[in-house]
Amino acid sequence: MFTETMLESIKKVEATRAARMGTEPRRMTAEEKSELLKQYHPDYRAEGFAEIKIGPNKGQKAPVELTRLLHSNSRLLNENINLENPAYDVDVLVIGGGGAGASAAIEAHEAGANVMIVTKLRIGDANTMMAEGGIQAADKPNDSPVQHYLDAFGGGHFAARPELLRRLVMEAPDAIRWLNKLGVMFDKDEDGTMVTTHGGGTSRKRMHACKDYSGAEIMRTVRDEVLNRQIPVVEFTSAVELIKDDKGQVAGAVLLNMETGDYMVAKAKTVIIATGGAGRLHYQGFPTSNHYGATADGLILGYRAGAPLLYQDTIQYHPTGVAYPSQIFGALVTEKVRSIGAMLVNKDGEAYAHPLETRDVSASAIIRECANGKGVDTPMGSGVWLDTPMIELLHGEGTIEKRIPAMLRMYLNYGIDMRKVPILVYPTLHYQNGGLEIGGEGYTKAIPNLLVAGEAVGGIHGRNRLMGNSLLDIIVFGRNAGKAAAAKAKEVTLGKPNLDHVQAYAKELEAAGLKEDSVSPLLLPKYARHEK
Amino acid sequence: MEKLVNVYFFGKRYQVPADLTIMTAMEYAGYTLTRGCGCRHGFCGACATIYRIKGCNELKTCLACQTQVQEGMYIASIPFFPTDKRAYEIEDLKPNQQVMMELYPEIYSCIGCNACTKACTQSLNVMQYIAYAQRGELEKCAEESFDCVSCGCCSVRCPAEISHPMVGLLARRLTGKYIAPESKHLTERVGEINRGEYDQLIEAIMQKPITEMQELYNTRDIEK
Numbered sequence: 001m002f003t004e005t006m007l008e009s010i011k012k013v014e015a016t017r018a019a020r021m022g023t024e025p026r027r028m029t030a031e032e033k034s035e036l037l038k039q040y041h042p043d044y045r046a047e048g049f050a051e052i053k054i055g056p057n058k059g060q061k062a063p064v065e066l067t068r069l070l071h072s073n074s075r076l077l078n079e080n081i082n083l084e085n086p087a088y089d090v091d092v093l094v095i096g097g098g099g100a101g102a103s104a105a106i107e108a109h110e111a112g113a114n115v116m117i118v119t120k121l122r123i124g125d126a127n128t129m130m131a132e133g134g135i136q137a138a139d140k141p142n143d144s145p146v147q148h149y150l151d152a153f154g155g156g157h158f159a160a161r162p163e164l165l166r167r168l169v170m171e172a173p174d175a176i177r178w179l180n181k182l183g184v185m186f187d188k189d190e191d192g193t194m195v196t197t198h199g200g201g202t203s204r205k206r207m208h209a210c211k212d213y214s215g216a217e218i219m220r221t222v223r224d225e226v227l228n229r230q231i232p233v234v235e236f237t238s239a240v241e242l243i244k245d246d247k248g249q250v251a252g253a254v255l256l257n258m259e260t261g262d263y264m265v266a267k268a269k270t271v272i273i274a275t276g277g278a279g280r281l282h283y284q285g286f287p288t289s290n291h292y293g294a295t296a297d298g299l300i301l302g303y304r305a306g307a308p309l310l311y312q313d314t315i316q317y318h319p320t321g322v323a324y325p326s327q328i329f330g331a332l333v334t335e336k337v338r339s340i341g342a343m344l345v346n347k348d349g350e351a352y353a354h355p356l357e358t359r360d361v362s363a364s365a366i367i368r369e370c371a372n373g374k375g376v377d378t379p380m381g382s383g384v385w386l387d388t389p390m391i392e393l394l395h396g397e398g399t400i401e402k403r404i405p406a407m408l409r410m411y412l413n414y415g416i417d418m419r420k421v422p423i424l425v426y427p428t429l430h431y432q433n434g435g436l437e438i439g440g441e442g443y444t445k446a447i448p449n450l451l452v453a454g455e456a457v458g459g460i461h462g463r464n465r466l467m468g469n470s471l472l473d474i475i476v477f478g479r480n481a482g483k484a485a486a487a488k489a490k491e492v493t494l495g496k497p498n499l500d501h502v503q504a505y506a507k508e509l510e511a512a513g514l515k516e517d518s519v520s521p522l523l524l525p526k527y528a529r530h531e532k
Numbered sequence: 533m534e535k536l537v538n539v540y541f542f543g544k545r546y547q548v549p550a551d552l553t554i555m556t557a558m559e560y561a562g563y564t565l566t567r568g569c570g571c572r573h574g575f576c577g578a579c580a581t582i583y584r585i586k587g588c589n590e591l592k593t594c595l596a597c598q599t600q601v602q603e604g605m606y607i608a609s610i611p612f613f614p615t616d617k618r619a620y621e622i623e624d625l626k627p628n629q630q631v632m633m634e635l636y637p638e639i640y641s642c643i644g645c646n647a648c649t650k651a652c653t654q655s656l657n658v659m660q661y662i663a664y665a666q667r668g669e670l671e672k673c674a675e676e677s678f679d680c681v682s683c684g685c686c687s688v689r690c691p692a693e694i695s696h697p698m699v700g701l702l703a704r705r706l707t708g709k710y711i712a713p714e715s716k717h718l719t720e721r722v723g724e725i726n727r728g729e730y731d732q733l734i735e736a737i738m739q740k741p742i743t744e745m746q747e748l749y750n751t752r753d754i755e756k
Binding site: 027030121124125130137138140141142144145146147149150151153154158162163166169170173174176177181182183184185186190191192193198203204205210211213215216217220221224227228230236258259291326327331332405406409410413414524526527528529530531 | 551552553556559560561562563564565566567569570571572573574575576578598599600617619620621622654655674678679681682701704705706707708709712713714715716717718719721722725726730733734737738742745746748749750752753754755
């Protein structure tokens with residue numbers, strides 16, 4: 001399966017393995033990290049970004065592809081939608097059927113609200129389902145929420161909003177407890193102690209996991225709970241625009257049936273945007289580990305309705321995406337592979353960096369190795385080795401099948417046995433660090449009854465996110481948003497619904513001289529050959 | 533010149549590059565996917581697919597995103613299959629054999645044909661986990677079914693009309709909630725936080741100036 005060049009390089013990796021086994025590469029100093037990021041992290045490539053010309057973040061930078069969508073008009077601009085005859089009328093409308101949306105719906109339902117979920121694919125078609133490595137919580141005796149705060153704040157370059165980060169770390173143990181109570185099967189020892197490991201940038205072993213199906217196990221459990229509660233889930237239906245009222249509140253959303261093309265109206269007293277990430281926008285041409293629907297829709301809806309973004313110019317590239325074979329190019333190789341002992345090694349068999357630096361640093365170091373001729377050539381570019389046979393040398397035969405079965409299976413499909421040979425990796429577009437800005441209660445800054453949860457939020461993690469803090473944030477902020485929305489719905493009285501903000505946005509675009517021929521939100525990436 | 537192969541989507545022939553997956557081959561052929569496409573990396577089960585190679589009798593099932601095309605593949609996607617999930621209140625259940633009898637009695641109609649196992653896109657021993665469920669061995673059922681992505685290929689092929697993914701899911705929830713031992717350190721930490729034992733500490737660190745935080749972060753001890 002490997003090319004001749006790859007096989008040659010594998011020999012060098014094998015030759016240095018024994019000597020590397022007992023060592024731990026030095027961690028970089030703060031100065032070294034800062035210099036590396038400036039030189040090699042994609043966030044520092046000026047050509048990948050453009051200036052936002054209108055709206056609350058006017059004058060700031062965003063990825064070129066996101067800016068184009070922000071500079072596009074609504075697909076409803078010339079549609080005549082009857083807002084007075086809604087197909088649905090609810091207290092809480094949750095847009096998005098991932099981990100955040102499902103958690104929000106469960107809590108809103110628990111609080112007695114009439115809640116529904118709309119999602120453009122199926123419930124569970126979300127990045128949550130694909131999260132592999134784990135979820136953080138400081139619940140061991142040698143750990144504390146304060147230590148968790150320090151790790152996340154430093155790892156995020158001291159840019160996280162303290163109020164949001166405080167909630168993340170303080171409510172983490174309860175999030176795990178809640179999931180466990182719903183029936184999530186965490187990896188535990190026989191006495192019930194959680195099996196926890198390090199992630200990049202953690203100072204305590206606080207990564208809880210469900211093998212390497214952590215997100216899938218969480219998602220299928222919360223999905224099952226949503227279905228048991230018989231919360232309405234309208235699938236294959238996108239929210240394409242928020243509806244506002246004459247008091248400046250949101251009043252629901254216009255929905256598009258993805259299969260028939262019909263528009264419908266959902267009226268709601270509170271709306272929760274839980275639409276997830278943006279990997280399928282393929283910033284700077286990167287492949288992505290994200291699911292098919294990760295196209296930043298919620299950011300567009302919120303922004304057009306007047307809600308500001310935060311840190312929209314910072315993106316997470318997961319250091320270890322699949323570099324080879326082409327069929328799984330860009331797929332995630334969980335950080336857990338490194339947590340349990342695999343080193344990153346260049347084509348000469350040299351462990352050029354500590355395997356558990358933070359993701360932005362680790363990704364930059366891989367890009368550096370490849371840029372300097374230390375990568376292994378592949379048909380799609382290049383990559384470095386992740387020395388997976390080390391895992392079983394360290395922890396015994398059978399460890400890979402037990403701890404990272406999804407990874408083993410994914411590679412075995414293509415004849416690569418990671419227990420015996422190393423695998424080739426290169427950074428893949430993984431996470432949007434930024435998103436819509438919220439306060440501690442989950443509400444957007446500009447609109448009093450619009451909430452955001454999950455990856456669509458900006459500011460929880462700052463300018464880089466640690467492994468295991470995203471599965472955590474969707475649960476913590478999803479639950480909180482559901483509770484808050486249910487309570488808020490009791491006091492909201494809606495005025496006359498309108499789509500005036502769509503017209504106003506069009507005028508702003510025109511005044512700024514912007515004439516994109518596309519409409520947004522994108523909804524699905526254009527992958528059919530004739531659309532590319 | 534890249535190598536092309538002939539594949540047949542719903543009976544219609546297309547020539548596609550040989551290194552594509554079934555999913556990317558459909559897109560190469562011009563399909564804009566809405567149904568039958570989810571995570572694209574083998575975790576969500578949206579792209580259940582059934583195929584037969586021209587000239588072979590055997591029917592195979594797979595995930596379109598995880599399977600490379602082959603010459604002569606006759607391909608039909610199964611974007612939805614009406615598996616039968618029973619609604620229940622997890623708080624009211626007890627982790628025993630009775631639960632399976634009540635919620636999924638059709639598992640006792642299994643005729644042991646093993647078509648489910650043969651159809652599993654994750655190579656799980658599906659018939660075995662159904663047998664565990666029949667005997668009320670929920671923990672074993674949970675373990676054996678753990679890697680299930682609910683694509684539903686097992687249920688498509690089952691003559692006893694069992695919704696296998698739903699059975700495994702119930703066993704896992706019962707195991708996670710009732711059978712797996714309690715994590716005492718977790719319960720204790722939640723209690724400490726609820727009693728406000730970390731409130732002052734967290735407030736204090738939130739107030740620290742950035743320079744002090746940088747110092748703390750850069751010099752923090754890291755557990756071995």
